[in-house]
Amino acid sequence: MDHPPVTQTFRDELSNLFGDRASFSLVLREQHSHGEGYSFQGMPDAVVFAETADDVADLVKLCRRHGVPVVPFGAGSSLEGHVAAVRGGVSLNMMRMNRILDVSVEALDCRVEAGVTREQLNAHLRTQGLFFSVDPGADATIGGMAATRASGTNAVRYGTIRENVLGLTVVTPSGVIIRTGGRARKSSAGLDLTRLYVGSEGTLGVITEVQVRLQGLPEAVLVATCQFDTFENAVATVTTALQSGLRLARIELLDEVQMRGCIGYSKLEGFAAKPTLFMEFHGSPAGVREDGAAMQKLALEFNGRHFRHAERPEERTLLWKARHNCYHATKWLCPGKDNMGTDACVPLSEFAACITETKQDVRDSGLIAPLVGHVGDGNFHLGIMHDRNDPDETARAEALAVRVAERAIRYGGTCTGEHGIGLHKRRFMEAEHGAALDVMRAIKQALDPDNIMNPGKMLPDRID
């Protein structure tokens, strides 16, 4: 999309405000022009490194005066083009706002600046017997995770980031610093601005601080894996377990292709390239043993074999690290190819049908597309491997991704369970939300009338 370059006046004012924390270097701008999703690029005119909420407010006020876009940038791990400066403007790097401001063991909460990453936070918490549960694959920033409504493997037990954010500090598109929510576990006091900003993808303001809930490390943890001869049996085991109320902290399904990648990339030993469940149980020592045994019994009914407990902590770490590295394992599987991720999430009642149709779709496409899912939430990803320089293959990959998203919506689900809309999924917003889209647009218009906050993202352009 064409857009006017920023003026020299703007550049001067930016330099006056931020000194060498405002950069116009091509290298830096290129680094800030995209996230992990390669195909979404947009070169910013400048990069600014914020250190305080006041910095952000100053920048937003300046940009508003000049009608210049502001695009927040965290760890750059977005898969959907959220951070591409598609209309130019300033890429606002938040990574220097990385202080952990407050940890309360008593309240099980803490406040962090938006640029703190999840691994940084968990390293800080470990000695205090606490952890932050939301764990997308990447070592994303907490601010970025809040902005995209991220989740991960722990959501089935501890919720997504939506349930784990108590409050926010936000710089509004007018440059006003507001605080939403508070530290109470619940509140009925007024409109839930916290939840409005969670998932707003930088389109309504910039999140500068996040008050998050923490969890106590469970008394006992049991990790187990189980392999299946057929994909259908693995899925049936999951849905039956969930319906029977089995208390799962994590339950992840990797299909035979994904397992092949993980065995190779993450050096997993003793596994076959077959559909596999990775499971974790949290509770009292006797409780997790009961839960694990119940799950083993259930899996056996569906011919689940090699039900193994990962006894040693190193073994558990290896397994979950392999799970988090699925994205890279998939790329390892197809060297030189690109990975187009899908992110469907459907009601559990529709999961088996949806995933079976999806597997057939993959076969029909002739592409390699491993499947991995947070199946406890009905959320699964394909990593559609293709060569981006091959138009035919790219078109087939796109077509497969579109079918997956449309099917999810048809089944009462969503085109994105945790990656967000960004650029790539805007085309599904109409189908998923219908007339509710106008309400979203009215809110965007009311809060950001000049459309400076991450323009071109999330809401599809109106076709009048």
Added chain:
Amino acid sequence: MDHPPVTQTFRDELSNLFGDRASFSLVLREQHSHGEGYSFQGMPDAVVFAETADDVADLVKLCRRHGVPVVPFGAGSSLEGHVAAVRGGVSLNMMRMNRILDVSVEALDCRVEAGVTREQLNAHLRTQGLFFSVDPGADATIGGMAATRASGTNAVRYGTIRENVLGLTVVTPSGVIIRTGGRARKSSAGLDLTRLYVGSEGTLGVITEVQVRLQGLPEAVLVATCQFDTFENAVATVTTALQSGLRLARIELLDEVQMRGCIGYSKLEGFAAKPTLFMEFHGSPAGVREDGAAMQKLALEFNGRHFRHAERPEERTLLWKARHNCYHATKWLCPGKDNMGTDACVPLSEFAACITETKQDVRDSGLIAPLVGHVGDGNFHLGIMHDRNDPDETARAEALAVRVAERAIRYGGTCTGEHGIGLHKRRFMEAEHGAALDVMRAIKQALDPDNIMNPGKMLPDRID
């Protein structure tokens, strides 16, 4: 507040649209002029009984054309004046929209019309091994509970209604019927309108259907009670239990005054009028036994005595019914007096200090004000008994209630954990939200520019 009466033209159009489902009878209007909170009254000009979302849309469009307020009315159990037609207009009775539309055992969800009450839903679900967890004291409608962001005794384990609503059907202030959310457990697709409407108190539209999450009945349930000689020891037991990660499904604290009321009103046997914990554990048979034993051991450290298990289902029902009837027990304690409820919710780290100061405040006030709390969430209520015809006593009750709310905000909490703002708590919105209030106002203005949806509620009048 003065407001012009509706015109004859409006009355005629209303009758044309709704026939005898539009009523102007004084008796009906009086019934719809208030909820449970006596001091908040506002007589509507008419009462309309909706049967479909289209009815609601027709009504809203008519009212918008005439600039007439629409005030949604469910079970009428609001304590904060939400349903008082303070600017006249139409009270929209939703109780005929009481169909349970769909129950999915597989997906653990169902869709209900807004007028379905929580007890109606749970009676319907019982034979299917499921339950809906959100349980405010009253048999409120699901729509009303969504509108006020209600919770209850189960929130510590299963979350408030915020976490248990998947999607909504809403009639916007323009009379458009939209659907928010979906049936997927999680989604990152666009602005979270579901959470925006949850807790919006009818100010942004009318909720006509709610898609809710259901829970499987737990395999094993253990209910226990424990009495303490001092209030401080009871509180210390709770906070220690929560910090140690004990898995509680419910934990309720009743002080000695509240227990005196419950023993008398609900005929509880074998209890002294002492600070008491009501607890429930959900899990596997061995798991709940372990959890119960751990709690008993912990309570003993704080001189908790008479740790009793309620073995029989009737006994459990009696206990939880007594808990839900605290409001009535308090009125029973002080015949002829009125009950002014408070609803503070604070971070768990501040709970002991906050509640100790509050107890001192009650003593200083010279009023009878039993305390009962969803202590797992840091939420507690006083029932401040007073004679509304005694100006001095009412003023002292008000002053006590104000101190409780202001203290909660000072401690990083909220003036209302679950009752909502309505009319009564608008005065605390500025202190609690500061500049964020302007964002709420901008959203209200954008979505309801004519201010017809429950005007005068939630947002304080702007003092320019």
